Amino acid sequence: MDKESKKKIKIFGIASFLNDMGSDMIYPVWPIFVRSLGANMSVLGFLDGLGDALVSVSQAISGYISDRIQKRKIFVWLGYLMGGLSRIGYALSKNWIHLIPFRILDRAGKIRSAPRDAIIADLSTDQDRGENFGFLRMMDNLGAVAGILFCILLVNFLGFQKLFLLASIPSLIGVFLILIFIKEQKRDSTKIFKGISLKSFTPQFRYFLILSSIFSLGAFSYSFLLVFAKEFGFETGFIPILYLIFTAVASLFSIPFGKLSDKIGRKKVLEISFFFWILVCLFFLLLRNYLGIILAFIFYGLHKGALEPSQRAFVSELVPLEVRASALGGYQMVTGLFSFPASFLAGILWDNIGAFAPFIFSLSLTTLALFLLFKLDVIK
Helix, strand or coil: HHHHHHHHHHHHHHHHHHHHHHCCCCCCCCHHHHCCCCCHHHHEEEEHHHHHHHHHHHHHHHHHHHHHHHCHHHHHHHHHHHHHHHHHHHHHHCHHHHHHHHHHHHHHHHHHHHHHHHHHHHHCCCCCCCHHHHHHHHHHHHHHHHHHHHHHHHHHHHEEEEEHHHHHHHHHHHHHHHHHHCCCCCCCCCCCCCCCCCHHCCCHHHHHHHHHHHHHHHHHHHHHHHHEEEEECCCHHHHHHHHHHHHHHHHHHHHHHHHHHHHCCCCHHHHHHHHHHHHHHHHHHHCCCCCHHHHHHHHHHHHHHHHHHHHHHHHCCCCCHHHHHHHHHHHHHHHHHHHHHHHHHHHHHHHCCCCCCHHHHHHHHHHHHHHHHHCCCCCC
């Protein structure tokens, strides 16, 4: 990888750091904030699920349009702008219903992800693609750690409104970094995008999409982990620390897991990540004590650190170059659409059966997805 490519990846890393710092100044207290506005667990699940679905749809649309018009940069800076503006909207909300349009704006800001990931994939080689996606995730997570620390230090002094207003600033700085330092890449004129269909993608990609959707249907929002911990007995002031634990672990292990996927293969690291989520569910179900919950958050961080770099690198390598952004966006759309009922259903199960019901449901689906992942290499 040449110097210019390395510089671009570093700029993307810095912008990701800033955006996630802003996001995670509010995410540790998001479920508590939503509940304070009169929402029950089903409403919280609806808002989180709606957010996940919008993330996926926005990525698919931006990925397709990006390939169609052969432009990437505009989606990146516009996505950061939408994220910053949404936090201002959160600060002005007085009822959970008011959160809906700003939640839509916030998560639609993920239009940046598929085009940005396509740029990272294009700048990389087969030998360092996992490492570069790992670097990006590390910067995301380091920004999250910084944001969480600001949240812990400031929330009691500023309150939700002022904290959310402050959280908009880092993303707005990220907008200027992308506008000033990133130049649009020249695309290979011999690989013109002519539209997509299912035939555009390999059988392996379609199979992986199916098993990922099954996993996503059980992978409810982190909000449920935080609310579970609070209702178990953790003080409100300790909840952001639990969020910090899994985010810091994910940050520390993103690059190592990315490098590991370069060496032993993406599929094996994905199998490890699924296994980590199974452990998270088991810890919440069986180790009903403070240490067990803390361990669950540690393994949740390991799960995230292993999942995201290898997942994106794997998808980008399962499809032809000319439909890479579309595949990344389409993958996120389908799995995200399954994430919407995942969180909503988890909230319904929680309210009507009990706090352990979502974990049992997720454990079952993850076990099935892991079995299908083991079989992936026999699919032709």
